[in-house]
Amino acid sequence: MYSHDTFGLGHLRRCRAIAHALVERFKGLNVLIVSGSPIVGAFEFRTRVDFLKIPSIIKLINGEYTPLGQHTDVHETLALRRSIIQSTAESFQPDLFIVDKEPLGLRGELEGTLAYLKARGTMLVLGLREVMDSPAHLKAEWARNDVLRKLDAFYDAVWVYGPKDFYDPLTGLDPPASLHDRLCWTGYLRREVPAVTAFHGPSLPDDFLLVTAGGGGDGARIMHQVIAAHEHTPGLSGPVVMVLGPFMKAEERDEVYRRAAAFPNLHLIDFDNRMEALIQAAAGVVSMGGYNTFCEILSLDKRALIIPRVTPREEQLIRARRAQGLGLVDMLMPDEADDPAVMAEALRQLAVRAKPSETAYGRPLDGLLRIGDLVHDYISAREDLAASLLEPSLVERDRRAGEA
Numbered sequence: 514m515y516s517h518d519t520f521g522l523g524h525l526r527r528c529r530a531i532a533h534a535l536v537e538r539f540k541g542l543n544v545l546i547v548s549g550s551p552i553v554g555a556f557e558f559r560t561r562v563d564f565l566k567i568p569s570i571i572k573l574i575n576g577e578y579t580p581l582g583q584h585t586d587v588h589e590t591l592a593l594r595r596s597i598i599q600s601t602a603e604s605f606q607p608d609l610f611i612v613d614k615e616p617l618g619l620r621g622e623l624e625g626t627l628a629y630l631k632a633r634g635t636m637l638v639l640g641l642r643e644v645m646d647s648p649a650h651l652k653a654e655w656a657r658n659d660v661l662r663k664l665d666a667f668y669d670a671v672w673v674y675g676p677k678d679f680y681d682p683l684t685g686l687d688p689p690a691s692l693h694d695r696l697c698w699t700g701y702l703r704r705e706v707p708a709v710t711a712f713h714g715p716s717l718p719d720d721f722l723l724v725t726a727g728g729g730g731d732g733a734r735i736m737h738q739v740i741a742a743h744e745h746t747p748g749l750s751g752p753v754v755m756v757l758g759p760f761m762k763a764e765e766r767d768e769v770y771r772r773a774a775a776f777p778n779l780h781l782i783d784f785d786n787r788m789e790a791l792i793q794a795a796a797g798v799v800s801m802g803g804y805n806t807f808c809e810i811l812s813l814d815k816r817a818l819i820i821p822r823v824t825p826r827e828e829q830l831i832r833a834r835r836a837q838g839l840g841l842v843d844m845l846m847p848d849e850a851d852d853p854a855v856m857a858e859a860l861r862q863l864a865v866r867a868k869p870s871e872t873a874y875g876r877p878l879d880g881l882l883r884i885g886d887l888v889h890d891y892i893s894a895r896e897d898l899a900a901s902l903l904e905p906s907l908v909e910r911d912r913r914a915g916e917a
Contacts, residue, residue: 514611515598517619518550518569522728522759524613525550526805527674529558530702531611531640534881535888536561541902545605547598549619552759556786565601567594570619595622602626608898609891611638611672614645616664627667636891639668641682642804643675643701644835647827648685655686665692672884673698674804676877680835697887703878704805704812706789717780718752722860723795725788727803729758733765735801735820738850740772742860743779745853750860752778756791759784789813797863802829802844807836811869811876817842818863820850840872 514532516524525548532544536559544562546553551569558564568590598618602610610630616639617623630637645651655661664671665688673682677698724739726732736755743749755773757766766783773779785791792798792809800806802819810817819842821829837844843859843866850856869876892898 514544514546514613515618515623516546516548516550516613517615518548523803523805525553527702528613529556530704531881531884532562533559534885538885539902540904547601549594567597591620591622595625598622599626599629602630607635609636609638609888611640613640614642616660617658621658631667637668639664639671641671641673642828643673643682644680644828644832645682647831650827652686661686661688665689668695671696672887674702674880676700680831699883700877700879701808701811702880704789704809706793717754717794720796721752721754722750722797722799723791724753724755724799725806726758726801727806729761731822732758732761732801733769734847735799736769737772738820738856739799740779741853742856743776746857749857752780754780754782754791756782756785802833807832810842812878814868814870816863816866816868818859819844820847823847839874840867841869841874
């Protein structure tokens with residue numbers, strides 16, 4: 514699996530969830546995640562899931578890229594990443610290669626590897642969020658690099674990690690029919706809280722409201738919006754737990770701590786790698802609405818207020834508007850949430866809104882099961898893999914089904 518990881522935690526956490534589901538289902542399968550996340554080592558991985566850390570390139574809020582090392586040239590870093598990825602593919606010899614979100618990798622770093630693996634018969638899969646970006650932005654970005662044509666040439670399948678009636682990530686791109694026929698909507702990726710990963714941080718209050726900004730690189734604003742609402746309306750709510758994220762700048766983190774210190778009911782955590790446990794324990798969630806947090810909100814059936822990022826991508830905005838239209842969440846635009854009175858009222862209303870399970874839309878969370886079925890179909894078609902990766906009962910079931 515490839516996860517370019519230039520901003521936040523979403524790509525890595527999505528790959529990790531899929532990898533864990535696959536090794537749970539297929540006892541002889543091994544997964545290697547190639548990741549650019551600077552904190553990939555902070556997460557726990559199941560047996561037979563490993564990661565290879567490649568040099569980190571960080572995407573700034575303005576959309577530009579820079580190496581994590583201050584004295585490293587971005588072009589040299591990209592060349593090094595490209596070389597490591599290629600040599601890893603040649604050594605690991607994967608039967609299946611799943612690429613997260615970026616069809617050609619960061620700045621095209623996967624093209625050589627994709628060509629190599631295509632020639633040796635590896636199945637190539639592109640995994641997309643249900644929302645990528647606004648059609649205009651995505652069309653312009655992909656047109657500059659001829660992505661649609663190359664995607665059609667390289668990939669055997671495109672898995673969309675969401676339900677078909679929520680959103681089509683290729684809206685407005687006019688993909689060729691040959692590519693559209695390879696799209697498979699899986700449903701959202703269900704998240705669970707294994708007993709062994711219960712939250713082990715500082716003791717938390719009961720019935721708290723969780724405020725999370727994901728990786729936190731641009732999360733200071735939502736933290737200040739919550740604090741300002743409490744400054745405007747004393748006694749606004751019960752306890753609040755705010756998770757700032759590992760990528761929040763030090764000066765922004767210090768300012769959030771300074772303002773929050775005036776309120777004994779505001780509890781701050783810098784980072785925890787078991788967000789599922791925190792969300793499970795929360796009475797409600799205030800979030801920017803990234804893909805993983807949205808999956809957790811649905812999976813753990815939490816009332817939620819979404820204040821989406823609106824630049825440089827509109828992914829979170831599109832998802833939040835669609836989810837609000839389906840009654841799954843409440844939403845405020847960032848400018849609206851800057852008004853302390855508006856934000857205070859939204860926090861009050863969050864306590865009484867419906868849970869996702871109480872809406873007509875429900876919770877389409879079969880993504881990991883569907884992905885397992887797709888991988889099972891691929892393995893079944895390969896006699897050399899079926900013998901080693903499928904349990905005899907599954908092989909026998911398939912044989913009998915074929916005879917029938």
